Amino acid sequence: MEEIKTTFLGAKVILISSSALLIAALKNTLMSCLCRTLLVTLFAVVSFGQSIKSGQYGTLSLAFDPATKKLTGYFEDHTGWDEQTKAPRFSCVFYIEGLVTGNTFEVSTYYPNDKFEDTIIGEIEIVNNQTVKIKLPNDHGGCWNVQHFADEPVAFNLDQPASWKQIKFVTKNKSYFYSDNAEHKKQNSFLVKNDFVHIDKRVGKWAFCTFFGDKKATKGWMKMADLNAGSTKKQ
Known part of the structure; x- marks a missing residue:
């Protein structure tokens, strides 16, 4: 029984570690998308947001x-x-x-x-x-x-x-x-x-x-x- 319990806990630890890796990967993907969006927005402002002065x-x-x-x-x-x-x-x-x-x-x-x-x-x-x-x-x-x-x-x-x-x-x-x-x-x-x-x-x-x-x-x-x-x- 102890061995099963240890194995179970070991599997649980591995599962938690895999979830953490998945969350980290999602965060990196979101940050990458956010950076691209900000760059596109900045480019649009610089390229198409010129103002005219009196x-x-x-x-x-x-x-x-x-x-x-x-x-x-x-x-x-x-x-x-x-x-x-x-x-x-x-x-x-x-x-x-x-x-x-x-x-x-x-x-x-x-x-x-x-x-x-x-x-x-x-x-x-x-x-x-x-x-x-x-x-x-x-x-x-x-x-x-x-x-x-x-x-x-x-x-x-x-x-x-x-x-x-x-x-x-x-x-x-x-x-x-x-x-x-x-x-x-x-x-x-x-x-x-x-x-x-x-x-x-x-x-x-x-x-x-x-x-x-x-x-x-x-x-x-x-x-x-x-x-x-x-x-x-x-x-």
């Missing part, structure tokens, strides 16, 4: 609102100089709007207040936190002599970060600045149709904007009703 990218201005994932902005550049008119001979100007859905996403581009006739659907690629690329299937009028966007993607590097939430353009013939978001705070300074404004914040029907002129920047409150409503879809 700011000045040379001749490109962009504003990104993290709350809505909406990107707005504009490209503006000029070449040549006409001594008679005292103005550039060629201009390339277009507005940009779209939803940031990934590292590469679709945008609508058009000349301010000419969306119906001028819209070209293009693509923006977020290369990294400092660089974006724009590609259009066709060039807007005037851009041929300034900057080609249809030949290959054009890269832009962030020069000056900003806190802009939106960039819009004036739709009225004349839109005044206000020293506060109230009707009786109207100032003498105003903008005209197609001027671009950079919005830092909104309060109800008002927006605190900055307009960058040739010589100085003008800041103040403006009525949202005087600015483009914006849309991510072609009309």
Whole structure:
């Protein structure tokens, strides 16, 4: 009987030892899977989780609102100089709007207040936190002599970060600045149709904007009703 008991206990010890080995093997397998999952997740964040920043990218201005994932902005550049008119001979100007859905996403581009006739659907690629690329299937009028966007993607590097939430353009013939978001705070300074404004914040029907002129920047409150409503879809 003693011998059977010892043998039984011996078998039990072996059984426990085998279970421990099995559990250890399962732990190693789970840890290996977990490590692979973490590596894949990290790779996805690094490769596909680039963020876009508001700011000045040379001749490109962009504003990104993290709350809505909406990107707005504009490209503006000029070449040549006409001594008679005292103005550039060629201009390339277009507005940009779209939803940031990934590292590469679709945008609508058009000349301010000419969306119906001028819209070209293009693509923006977020290369990294400092660089974006724009590609259009066709060039807007005037851009041929300034900057080609249809030949290959054009890269832009962030020069000056900003806190802009939106960039819009004036739709009225004349839109005044206000020293506060109230009707009786109207100032003498105003903008005209197609001027671009950079919005830092909104309060109800008002927006605190900055307009960058040739010589100085003008800041103040403006009525949202005087600015483009914006849309991510072609009309």
